[in-house]
Amino acid sequence: MKRTISKMLAAGFAATLLTLPASRIAAQITIVPQPQxxxxxxxxxxxxxxxxxxxxxxxxxxxxxxxxxxxxxxxxxxxxxxxxxxxxxxxxxxxxxxxxxxxxxxxxxxxxxxxxxxxxxxxxxxxxxxxxxxxxxxxxxxxxxxxxxxxWPEFGWRSYMLDESRHFHGMAMVKRMVNEMVRLKMNTFHWHLVDDPGWRIEIKGYPKLTSEGSLSDFSHHFQGAEKWKEAYPDRERSYYTQAEIKEIVNYCAERGIRVIPEIEVPGHCYAATHVYPELLAKGDNDTDPAIYDVVAPEFKKFIETTLTQVVKLFPSKIVHIGGDEANYSRWSKNERIKKFMKDHGLETYPDMQLYTINSLQKFLDKKGVKLIGWNEITGDNVHGEANHGENSALTLEKGTLVQFWDGSTDLAKKAIKKGFNLVNSNRLYTYLDYGYPTISLDHAYSFNPYFDDLTPEQNAKILGLGCQMWGEWTPTDARVYFQTFPRLAAYAECGWTKVENKNYADFVRRMSPIEKIWQGKGYFTGQPSYSMGTPEAAK
Missing domain, CATH: 3.30.379.10 (Chitobiase/beta-hexosaminidase domain 2-like)
Known part of the structure; x- marks a missing residue:
């Protein structure tokens, strides 16, 4: 996702409901996240x-x-x-x-x-x-x-997302990140495996997805096999076989972590449409962003084949369908899609997207699997774009999960009031690709997944939170560590500990032993620290 950066507002939580004062608790109990x-x-x-x-x-x-x-x-x-x-x-x-x-x-x-x-x-x-x-x-x-x-945890959904489409990191690195998730009692690994820059999961019947679609990333965008080999001469491959997927899923399960794969529809699909052009919505301008031809029989076969294999690989019974930032330029120039919309009473392109998402939700529901997507899947004009429109003929299928990342928080509340369960991943707090001046350590810690102006019954629809490590600017493992640690611990505590039990100064002190461990593992390379000479003083 592309994110605009706006001025951040920091908030702190000073109350604690522990038996002893926070200073004495901190001196004797150093557990992160803070127990209830x-x-x-x-x-x-x-x-x-x-x-x-x-x-x-x-x-x-x-x-x-x-x-x-x-x-x-x-x-x-x-x-x-x-x-x-x-x-x-x-x-x-x-x-x-x-x-x-x-x-x-x-x-x-x-x-x-x-x-x-x-x-x-x-x-x-x-x-x-x-x-x-x-x-x-x-x-x-x-x-x-x-x-x-x-x-016990305040929220049942506490996720870390790793984007391996934009830069591939491999099994060893994924296992290292999972080890830190379990240390912090995070229970959901959201795995962003496909996007425009590269396809990272083996799908049987579509070999070019990996033989060609994986030979690209955000830094080397489809420059050809020879250039790719020059860029990564020691890399065996840049995707996961199904056997490797199973190994990582089992590794996570042993640590109490479920894995939710993300397979983007209808946009963010260039890696697939580049190698299988019959999946691309044809327009009159080849520079328009890729989007699937969602009414083509080739697409139906492709996506159902893909999702059927994905469901068998990931026992979490949840699949993330993406759904964000779809550019409808190609649809607007495609006569077959426009005819389909007319024949089915679809008045806007968000309606066309909703028709597709709802069809996939029904397909997955028959397999006992829930669908989740970024909050564009509601049909709202999340970014307020001119000529984008909103849904008018259709509404999102009940039972679909919504992950809020962008737009007014009123959109998240709107989805909740319509009865949808929601994961709060407000980018202004949870995007790990943002620099520390934008999302500082205390700002990350201040995140509250609940909304103050909802009823307790409505807030109960919030499943939890996710923090996202988008991969545009993380070509190396070291850069992922730089962006992720130590902020990951703040999100872990936001997901586990009741708001009234959070205390930033106490958290800073409790983080010292963990940061020393991370320092020993080589995860600290100059980023701000909660306890090791940080420029941010405990508050």
């Missing part, structure tokens, strides 16, 4: 560097995964078969009473020293993350303050 309820007591619990850990089989978490998570903290677990034998016990049962919730009890007087109870598998995954953040190495012993933590 913390009850601190005097004393410290202690475990060795080789603690005995009990892991309930009902959690469906492997011992190898648990060991790998603790290894980063310098802890090598010894697995035992009962909680009574354990220093740390992780069990399933009634904990917070919420999805993805858990409860931690830390004691200096009884064994286990740390007891975690999880409401579901995701809660157990997150309990592990909180434990490894809590434990501090003090002379070879690992200590944690005596406390009881009851925790």
């Amino acid at each position: 309820e913390v009850k601190l007591q005097a004393g410290k619990a202690s475990v060795s560097a080789n603690p005995k850990i009990y892991l309930d089989k009902k959690a469906k978490i492997t011992a190898s995964y648990l060991s790998a998570q603790f290894k980063e903290a310098g802890i090598t677990p010894v697995m035992v078969n009962s909680a009574a034998q354990a220093d740390i016990a992780i069990s399933m049962g009634k904990a917070s009473g919420h999805k993805e919730g858990y409860k931690l009890e830390v004691s200096d007087k009884k064994k286990p020293a740390i007891t975690a109870t999880a409401d579901d598998r995701s809660g157990a995954v997150y309990a592990i993350e909180s434990i490894r953040q809590m434990l501090k190495n003090e002379g070879g012993k690992f200590t944690a303050n005596v406390c009881t933590i009851t925790d």
Whole structure:
């Protein structure tokens, strides 16, 4: 997406509903995101560097995964078969009473020293993350303050989007980003795999999508195979095979993260129409932006084949259809499309787009899959463009999910009032491609996915938030890290912690251990930091 930049308004949240004052909590509990309820007591619990850990089989978490998570903290677990034998016990049962919730009890007087109870598998995954953040190495012993933590997310949708169409990064890098998502209890990886610059997913029956459509990116736009090889001489390929897709989906699932793929329709499709020109809406000007010929039988076969394979690869039961920034110039010069619109009573080009989106929603619904798209799919003239028009003959199918990114927030509220569930990704707060002067650390933290002037019932239609790492200016992994870290942590807390429990100064202090980890991994290369000599003072 192209984003215009306007003046940003920062907002802070100072209240906290914890048992002790924020300063004392910060000094003793350094969990990010901030837990919902913390009850601190005097004393410290202690475990060795080789603690005995009990892991309930009902959690469906492997011992190898648990060991790998603790290894980063310098802890090598010894697995035992009962909680009574354990220093740390992780069990399933009634904990917070919420999805993805858990409860931690830390004691200096009884064994286990740390007891975690999880409401579901995701809660157990997150309990592990909180434990490894809590434990501090003090002379070879690992200590944690005596406390009881009851925790669950405010929102069920907490997503990070990576754009790999504009620049491809590959499996190893994706797994690194997923590792940081689980550290921060983010549960949705939104994977932008196709767009104008390149196609990154194998689709059987359409080999040129990857054999040719992947040989391009934002920096090297379809310059040919020879130039591509010169640009990336050591790269085996610039797309994911279906086997690789499955591996990443499984890697995410182990970490409690679902993967939502994005397959753009009707615009942002040059990579596909360049190699399969029969999919392109023909006009009288070849310089007009690409848009699919959505009434062509070739398109119907192509998109249904693509979505059928995508649904089988991604068990999240949600597919993102894009739907943003469609340029209708080619449709306006295409007699077949204009005849189709007349025959079907479609008065505007947004109606034509809505007809297409609704058809795909019905196609996916038969497969038990929901469709989500950027908020242009509502038919609204999001950008206020002259001669663009709005829907008049059709409305968006009920059950479709809307991801708000641009335009007046009144458009988001309008969708909610019409009964649509919404993901709030307001670009003025959540776009990671924006520079730090535009979206500063405290501005990112100030984001509130709720709207003040909606009723509680209406705000309940907000599923959560997404932050977006668009790829125009991220040709290297290092640049993705620069833009993503540390702001990712702010969005994680915005999605997990109740607004009234957020406190920026406390967040800054709690971020110090995580930023040191990121620094050790090479993710910091000069960007602002919450805790390491940042030019932004804690507020």
